[in-house]
Amino acid sequence: MAAAATCGTGAGSTGSMVAAGGKNNVTSFQRRGPRASGSDSSYSRLVSIAGTRPSVRNGQLLVSTGLPALDQLLGGGLAVGTVLLIEEDKYNIYSSLLFKYFLAEGIINGHTLLVASAKEDPADILQELPAPLLDDNVKKDFDEDACNHKTAESNIKMKIAWRYQLLPKMEAGPVSSSRFGHYYDASKKMPQELIEASKWHGFFSPEKSSSTLNIEPCSLTHGYIKLLQFIQNIIYEEGFDGSNPQKKQKNILRIGIQNLGSPLWGDDICCTENGNSHSLTKFLYVLRGLLRTSLSACMITMPTHLIQNKAIISRVTNLSDTVVGLESFIGSERETNPLYKDYHGLIHIRQIPRLNNLIYDVSDVKDLAFKLKKKLFTIEKRVE
């Protein structure tokens, strides 16, 4: 590279190889083009955005969903430009927890957040995010969790497989100093200074949509139109779609939409079977178009158990990229089933996208259950 200046004779040629004579370079080939070690970092070949990593399978840029176990199930993380749809559990306990993990991960990584809700003020949602677990505390928590779990079984000495006694019994703990995927303590709140240092935009539907306009069927409801316009404005103004060439480091926009499809958005698919059944699907279609052309990732929680028309659920599933369903055991007959006594619910991975790929990245185990320990949310494969 240092010899590029002297290779002026070859500079006019279109070839990328310049002969360098008499230099002490090892190779006589020189790469033409911007220097990788140049001072202008915006031209660096590797675009490394905080909190992202390329997928090991096809190089797709991934962000973490906030739950490393879920990242692993989705093939490494959530792809940038896609929609993750969470089908809410019946009492909306665990889905709102996943929503908060997603937002907390954005704050920790320094991403820009866009929070949209019709039920709660986004500022209130941000106040209730879980605190990140620091590395030294995490190992301690995992150790004591492992101890509590294994005390009953540690007295059994293995007769046949005695060589495995020395193997560590605990599950893979969090990797310290990981840049991708953090653990959160659900019992503590995120410190205020982290929230204030982050950049976020809130969309609270009752404030933005002032009047109840009379809309014709098959069109978007008012709340959805306003939300799409809001998202489009943010993407354009802040340059997530490359419209303003950013001089500063590129960043990811994390969009979180809570309770989409509930009556509070003005949509009546949860109330009747023959309502405006195209509003939600149109919204998802337009949203996906916005996301594909920008550096953003979106998580939507939807109360699909309330949707009366089952055809809409399948359409919604097709229009989303990744769909995860949560089913909690509260109030159902499975609560008393001894198979499920350690767990709080089941996770169903309903759909995984096939992005730039011919095959799916599905895990082989479909029986997944989750439990919310007092601090951590874990997903485990159910072993018979």
Place this chain on the structure above:
Amino acid sequence: MGAGRGKPRALPTRPQYRASAEGGSGADPGGEAGPAWSGVGGAGDVSRPRVSGRRTGACGLLPLPPTTAPNGSSGPSRDSVEWEGRSLLKALIKKAALGGEQVHILGCEVSEEEFRAGFDSSINSRLVYYDLFRDPLNWAQTGEALPGGPLGALQAMCKRTDPGPVTVALDSLSWLLLRLPCAALCQALCAMSRQHACRGGGPAAEQLCVLGLLHRELHGPGPTGALSSLAQTEVTLGGTAGQASAHILCRRPRQRPPLETLWFSVLPDLSLDLQGGPPLESQPHPDPHTPQVEPASHLTFNLHLSKREREAKDSLTLPFQFSSEKQQALLRPGPGPATSRIFYEPDAFDDLDPEDPDGDLDV
């Protein structure tokens, strides 16, 4: 700008009401349209309006013990034709009025006189009643009706409440659901609590409790599901053989919702009486005890061991079962590959003879 949710207000001063034996008598199914006990589930969450419950088939009275009575939003109480919920609603209104709260009532299904019957005069003077029963469409144009129809009435009620603890009772959400789109009703109910929270002074002042009565038989699963998801506490009235019960589901934001069933009755003076359990004589269909599901019960092979089999299994010597010091020596990492030791443990069939080591060979 929501000032945030108010903290749940403890209600230590709510008196325990005595209940009489009234209540729980099944009304004839063909009778009045809306007899039902409305359970008021005031759950602790303050800022969320509770939606009324549904009508279930039975009347249930649902008194909440003071320690768990939530403040703030109310729940829907469901009733049914057999079990009337309006008495419960009135009992809870009385409780709120005695507690010093402002009480606003939107009456749609029964006339004002009929609703006010049963309250004594002191309480009656404290109730603010909005009558939509007499002239819902404002044909008489007297000028005292609330403008904007039912939705306008809801919004007007919200504007007229003073800051402070308020209980709003909607005599029938079913009536409103039949006339308004469900989504608009849900939005209006949420807006009520938010506007009240905006106008309230501090967190302690913004206590809005919305009680609603819903007749479950009148609606499909859609509207009832939508209203339930908004509600903080849901009270479903039921009962067996003359005794009313209330099945309470109380949603808390981050915890599992506790489900409980209380037996109650409403006295003629509209007091609530909590009873412990179902009356002994009325157990016509006791809940069958759900048997524990045994995972290994439907297999075609036998996984259980008898006692003799277990003993035989325990006494079996395994082929590579070493003595414990050999195991420890193997588990401990040795000093290195330089030293290697040979461990030999004689088997049961070995016959060691130091003088003649090859004695067992049949040569």
